[in-house]
Amino acid sequence: ITGRIGQVMLALPLVVISVLIASLVECFLILPGHLRHSIKHGSKSPSRFRRWFDRGFGRFRDGLFRRFVQLAYDWRYTTLAATNAVLIVTIGFLMTDRIKFHFFPQPPTEILRARIVMGAGTPREQTIKAVKMVESALAEAERKLGKGEKLVVSSFAKLGKLGYSQGNHLAQIDVQLTATESRSVHTNAIIRAWREALPKIPGAERISVGGRRSGPGGRDLDIRLTGKDIAVIKRAAVELEELMSNFPGVQDTADDLPYGKQDVIVTLTARGKALGFTTQIIGEQLRNAFEGAIARRFARNAEEVTIRVLQKKNGRGIQILRDLYLKSPSGAHVPLLEVVNIREKSGFSIINRRNGKNVISVTADIDLKVSSGGEVQKALERKGLPEIARKYDISYRFAGRSEDRASAFANLKLGGAVALVLIFIVLAWVFASYSRPFIVMIIIPYGIIGAILGHLVMGFALTILSIIGVLGLAGIIVNDSIILVSQVDERLGRGESMAAATVGAAQDRLRAVLLTSLTTIGGLLPLMFETSLQAQYLLPIAITMVFGLAVSTILVLIIVPASLGVLDDLARVLGKRRSGSEKPLLDHGGP
Structure with missing residues (x-):
């Protein structure tokens, strides 16, 4: 897995592989010595509990359990149909959103952030x-919810900058x-109480309160x-x-192109053109009026000295322009307002460009208890x-966590396929058969049943880590199948049906299957x-x-006994069994 998810999860496979290598060393080099020592000193009779347990386990194995497996084998087609039906229904829970899927787990955060x-x-x-008014609202929320319990460790405010934007009208408050x-109040309850306590602040365009998300960077929803x-x-x-604000669970919508200070737009009039003015002439004289005109440059002690003449300004703001005179090409001085039109409009504090094109990111956070990024993205698409894109003749793409999600799923598909192929190759080498690995690996898809039901029972949403766990689970559950198929081989080799x-x-x-899993x-x-x-x-x-x-x-x-029985029936139909023989069903020839 590449990207930020790969960086987060890199340590997990490295640790697992290291532990497995260490276990192989222990199994082949250390365990035999332990067994030799235990066998030498293990001649004493089992304890009363051990004898009682063995008798009870033997009765269960030879009684109820044997009848259960025999029933599954005798009704093997019904058994496989029933288990496949359970698998389909379980996957249906996920496809119909009975169980949610969130890209990355989001435990309650311990850092809150208010953007002003x-x-x-x-x-x-x-x-x-x-x-100060927003901080007072936080203190009020703490008093209301905490009832004497300390909820806030510290808070600090940052003025003049918010993301990439700068200006005195921007502020951010971080709360630890x-x-x-160690606290009894959930983070979401604190966020709700803080939002409810916020007063109406004069001059505020937007105030958002939320928790800082953990895991891979990016907002839950990011549309470029x-x-x-x-x-x-x-x-x-x-x-x-x-539009995004109308979806349930979507909150703190914003874009990264905030309005900045007012821009003054100067437009040349027809009278100005008649007097010989051009846009360049007006622009140069306006620049000289505000920044000064360079009167002379001369060298002094190997340095260039610039003499700039500045005009004394009377008044503030746009009033300076109204009192300004320009020099026409003919030499006459004309009031600025006689040759141009002046208007004001809101400008942008920062403009982002990618590959020479203007780009705006529209972002939002999502309450994962209500919805998910994938659901909102599908609904928007x-x-x-698409209607907004056609209306304004623009293009769009999903970035942030959506981009990470698409990349991670693509990598997981490839990784899953490679893992299954490697498992098949190893099993084919061990069993010296091409068909045997399919019987061993047939149990792998059924692990999904337990994974989905487990998340449903525990009240958790499926995440990218759950899918990674399924891939790891595939390598574990085949152990039980290998143990069972190997014993079937051994009994078939002794001439049993x-x-x-x-x-x-x-x-x-x-006992071995139970111990391996338990x-x-x-x-x-x-x-x-x-x-x-x-x-x-x-x-x-x-x-x-x-x-x-x-x-x-x-x-x-x-499933393994039933599958072996079905395959044996298929071999009979295809005539691949010798009449009256009871040789092993599957080919024992080399791959």
Whole structure:
């Protein structure tokens, strides 16, 4: 996986691979010595509990469990149809949004942020007053919710800059909350209370309050609008913001092209042209009036000295222009207002260009309990966004987390395919058969049942980490299938029938299959109940593996025997079995 997701997840496979290599070393070099020592001193009789447990496990294995596997084998077509139906229904939960999918897990944040945008040209003192009013609203929310409990550790404000924009009308407040596990009030409740406590601030164009999102950078929704005329793109951005605000869960919509100070637009009139003025002449004289005209340059001590003549200015703002005189090409002095028209309009504080084109980013955060970035993106593409693009003759694309999501899914598809091919190659080499790996790997898709049901039971949304967990789960659940198929091979080699071999193999390897899965589940259970903020990022992986292993452990004991029986029936129909022989069903020739 490349990109920012790959950077976040890089440590996970490296640690897992290192641990597996260490376990191989322990298995082949250290474990034999331990076994030798335990066997030498293991002649004493089992304890009373061990004897009781073995008797009970034996009765279960040879009684209820044997009848269960025999029933699954006898009704193998019904068994496979039922398990496939469960798999389809489970995937349907995801496709119909019964269970949500969020790109990256978002545990409650401990840092809140308020963005304040006043009207362009607002004095710094007025912005400071607005900041104090927002901070007072936070203190009121803390008193209302905390009831004596400390919720805020510290807060600080930054004036004059907001993202890439600068100006005295901009401010930002960052708030550090107490640790999530040490307070009783949820972060979302604090954000809601802060928003409700905000007063109406005179001159404020936009005040947004939210939490700083963790994980890969970028907003939940980031739409890049591209076009020729920046003013047209701005109108499209404003319309898009209004459209996005109508979707449930979408909040703090904004764009990265804020209005700056007022621009003065000077237009040459017909009278001015008749007097010989041009746009260049007027521009040069206006620049000289405000910046000064260079009267002379001369060298002194190897340095160039510039003499600039400045005009004394009387008044402020646009009044200076109204009192200004220009010199015509004929030498006459004419009032500026006689040759030009002057008007004011709001300008932009910063303009972004990519590949020579004007670009505006329209962003928003999404309440993941209400909706998700994928849902809103699909809804916008279905209705609204294409119409805006056609109306203003602009193009658009989804960036930010949407871009990361598309890249990660593309990489996961390739990685999943490579992983399955590698598993098949290893199994084909070990079993010396091309067909055997398919029986072993048939259990892999059924791990999805446990993964999806686990997230549903635990109240978690599926994330990119859940999908990565499914890929890891595929490499684990085949272990149970390998154990079972190997025992079936051994029994078939002794001349047993397929029915007797599959049922007997399930009995023989029940303890091994359970131990293989339960030890992994036991190792992950502490993580399932961890409440720290850092553990919340790994919970989707833990849920996927714990529930996926739990479900696949049960299914492997019925799906593998049933699949072997179906394949044996198919071989009979195709005439690939010798009459009266009971050789192993699958080819034992080399690949």
